[in-house]
Amino acid sequence: MTIGTFLAILGAALAVGFAGVGSVIGVGKAGQAASGVISEDPDKFIKCLILELLPGTQGLYGFIIGFLVMLKINVFGDIAQLSLAAGAGMLAACLPMAISGYISGIHQGKVAASGIALVAKKPEESTKAIVLAVMVETYALLGLIISFLAVFIPDYAAMV
């Protein structure tokens, strides 16, 4: 395996790992808040669950980027031998997702947790809590799109 290929895999690892950790923290925070509300009123489970799930998407986005990198360098078959520059490029392409996923996951978790508090008091307003939490996710989505385009469009294997 070339250093370039290693760097590409490192990029995939960072995207999956960091975005995943962001989601873990976010979902964890929201989950704690949700348990508190559910202990008072178990009927609010579904509403709380939806809010708890929202910060979980960052992990999925990171996973998508990681998977695309693996697809691109053909990990599942005859693995591509990337040049150093190409590998470094792929690593760089993964960073938007890794960074935006990590930080937005944490903050979306905070908004979701307070959204769950909103659901505890006014369950009929749960949609508004969801919309507020989704505002944070926009930036993870932007990270996803840039990482996707940067991973997917250039022909790294042909780079010298």
Next chain:
Amino acid sequence: MSVVTMKKLTLVAHTKDKRKILKALTGLGTAEICTASSYDNTEKREDSDLRSEIERKLARLTFAFAFLKDTYNVMQKAAKHEEKADDIKELKLNLKRENKLIEYDDMVSEIAENEYDLFETVSLLEDFNSRLTDIKTETARLNNLYDQITDYLSFDIKFSDIKDTQRIAMFLGLIPEGKAQTLQEVLPPSAVFVHHVADKNEAVFIAVNKEDKEETSKLLAAADFARCPFTFESTAQEIADSTQSRVSELVAMREEIYKQAAENFRYDSALKNLYDYYYLELAKQDAIEKTAGTRKAFVLEAWVIANAAQITASKIKEASPTAEVLLTDPVEGEIVPSYVRNNKIVNPFGHNITAMFGAPKYGGLDPNPFVAFFYFLFFGFMLSDAGYGIILAVGCFAYLFIKKPVKNSGSFIKMLGLCGISTVLWGIIFGGWFSIESQYLQANAAGRFLLSLRLIDPLSGSQALIMFGLALGLGVIQLATGFFLSGYSKLKTKPLDGIFNDFSWVVIFIGLGVYLLSMVGLDGAALPGLILLLAGVAMLLLGGAVGKKNPLKMVGGALKNVYGTIGVFSDVLSYARLFGLGLTTGVIGMVINKIGILLIDMIPYAGYLAAILVFVVGHTFNLFINTLGVYVHNSRLQYVEFFGKFYNGEGHAFTPLGAKTKYVYLTDRLETKSNPTK
């Protein structure tokens, strides 16, 4: 398709007819009572006694529901524990909202018939509850006693026998574990020392000559001795036995009470009816407090939708022939509630998307048809898999067909079903069929046919960019619509503002579109496109100056509009989420398929089973998580990007008397077509 015209209904009637009229209005469900104007010699009165009486009844019913639910859980647990499947089946308690539509009159006559019996049932449940509380306290006390008494189990002697005799002093009690040895060593020689290890402590019995009593006391105190508090005339064993038998008796009593309580499950639907009856009584009470009255007569003012105004008036006349009813048009300055009427396709979107944001103002623009169109359009783009679309559409419409939800209770499902259709259409365009990769689709005729329908392949380099561009393009169309609607609604009041600040953007977007046509081969389009674009920009610059007299402020306004383009630019980019979420579904689906195929390759035969499991669970998860994501992101696009341009949802939604219930649905005459007097 619009915000419906309202009439103001003013009625004057005898006070004795007040209840009858309110009953009629509740049954109709067409009138929202508003606070009556203050006429001379009238006053608004609150009947706090009646209100608290109603609230008390509601609280008792709420308790009854909670108690029945507890009982249900306890019984179910017990039945599961004893593995009596039949018993579980027999337990039936439905405290959910019922999917039935009833006439208010039927509800009232039913309540009149069985209200007394139902409240008897509630008192019975209250009695059960207090007995259960007693049992709980007693059980806790006995368990506590049992815990303490077990320390002395090894002493086969009545507690009452342990008392000083003429010559001997006796001590019974507990000392901390491990101190017995040291204590025994220092005790006076006359002492008899017996000790047994109990739970965490050691139980000790000491008998000494009377003259050594004080010294022993001191030694014991030093060893943290706790004297036994019991003076029962029986041994520890006897007490423990009797405690345990009483506890098991209590357990049996508890079971019996729950069993008896469970027999009241059959009243669930009657109790729910009763709850809603009083819930409506409370609403009526609110309405009464808004009326103004003298001793003999009262004035009630309400908003009714125009096409139900006549039937409402005639029903009031029926209830109270002497009442005077006056129907007038709203006067400027009054806050008129808005009721939105749309066709069957638009309605689900209005109920679930627009209503969540806020109702339109009375006399204002109804955004629902546009929201419905764009929500439908974007949903499929983001979910982007025809297979998922089919599941969603078939599932939702099957649910609607089987369950037939009354009133608007099924509108969310209906919306999802419609969005499923949109997903199928976009799925065909993107070639998404459960994310199966094209190489597998190529293998058979059906797959080749599906592939031939594909217009854009999101996972092939340059075409991904086309999809990206398409997402932004759709966004531009929605934004242009938003600006157009904003300008249109300003035409009457501030035409210049509308034309230069809003229509200018429409012109810019159209110019941009025409110009882009030149890039895909339509050479002649470049120039007119550019001209339109520039014209739009010029309008926008002028727009900043509209309505300002000071030339400096005019320049400032123009600059502000230039700065505003940044906001519009970021709005357009926000539609990139259409592209992002569209990819998400496809790629996660692909991963699921890859894992499945890997399993088939790795494990012979059994691999197929494992793969099927992976496919079913994986795609279900993917469908769920993406539908959720699409739902929220689509809503956001409507709320922030689209509504931000022209709609603020500051209206007051029409909530007629009788519309709010918790457990049943009341029929209403809102959509009555017949208009007897016209």
